[in-house]
Amino acid sequence: MALGKNYDGQSCALASALEVIGERWTLLIVRDALYGVRRFGDFQAHLDIPKAVLSQRLATLVEAGVFERRRYQETPPRDEYVLTPVGRELWLPVLALAQWGERNLATKGPLRVFHHVTCGGRLEPTSSCMTCGAVVKLEDVEMRPGPGLAADARQDQVSLALRTPHRMLDPIP
Numbered sequence: 438m439a440l441g442k443n444y445d446g447q448s449c450a451l452a453s454a455l456e457v458i459g460e461r462w463t464l465l466i467v468r469d470a471l472y473g474v475r476r477f478g479d480f481q482a483h484l485d486i487p488k489a490v491l492s493q494r495l496a497t498l499v500e501a502g503v504f505e506r507r508r509y510q511e512t513p514p515r516d517e518y519v520l521t522p523v524g525r526e527l528w529l530p531v532l533a534l535a536q537w538g539e540r541n542l543a544t545k546g547p548l549r550v551f552h553h554v555t556c557g558g559r560l561e562p563t564s565s566c567m568t569c570g571a572v573v574k575l576e577d578v579e580m581r582p583g584p585g586l587a588a589d590a591r592q593d594q595v596s597l598a599l600r601t602p603h604r605m606l607d608p609i610p
Contacts, residue, residue: 457501458527462486462494464534467503467520467527472580473609474595475517476509483595503527520606528575528605533562539583546584554579554604578605 447453458464465484474480481491495518498504503524506516532551539547551560554577558568565572581602589596598609 457497457503460494460497462490463498464527464531466491466494466498467524468531468535469595470504470518470520470524471528471531471575471605472595472599473603473605473607475519475608476515477518479593479595479609480518482593483591498524525575525606529562529564532560532564536562539585543585545588548583548585548589549580549599550583551605552579552581553577575605579603580605 458467462484466480466486469480469483474483477491477495480486480495481488484491486494495504495506499506499518501523502521504518505521507519509515509517535547535549552558553560553566553569553571553573555571556566556569558566560573560578561567563572564575564578579602580599582600586600589600595609603609
């Protein structure tokens with residue numbers, strides 16, 4: 438039996454969410470946007486994603502209200518993709534999935550660890566600080582290189598920028 442292409446027959450909020458974010462590249466695009474990636478070329482270089490797939494996924498995410506497309510250059514016309522409040526809500530699922538992968542699948546430790554800017558404590562999957570107990574807003578999270586990053590030989594601009602501490606949502610230069 439062939440797998441269906443959508444969840445039209447489902448009356449379920451999870452099925453509706455998967456229609457928007459369930460495609461294999463989508464959460465990686467959202468993850469990179471949370472890290473501060475905004476430009477098409479940077480998404481493409483960091484993810485090694487085909488241009489046509491990236492174009493289609495970004496269009497779907499803009500249509501769903503996860504991203505807002507903003508013009509940053511007129512000649513030639515260039516746009517960037519900025520997470521909306523709806524897109525920022527995906528922080529907790531992305532964090533929880535990343536930390537699940539670290540605990541269960543990472544052989545050399547996490548690539549990146551997430552810390553509370555105010556006190557330096559590491560975050561739990563609920564975005565609670567292990568040190569002070571605060572529920573940390575996305576804007577108050579700093580991503581730092583983890584022990585697993587030492588094996589990463591990628592040389593694209595995003596990978597290089599993420600080898601140093603970086604505050605979430607701050608644009609990657």
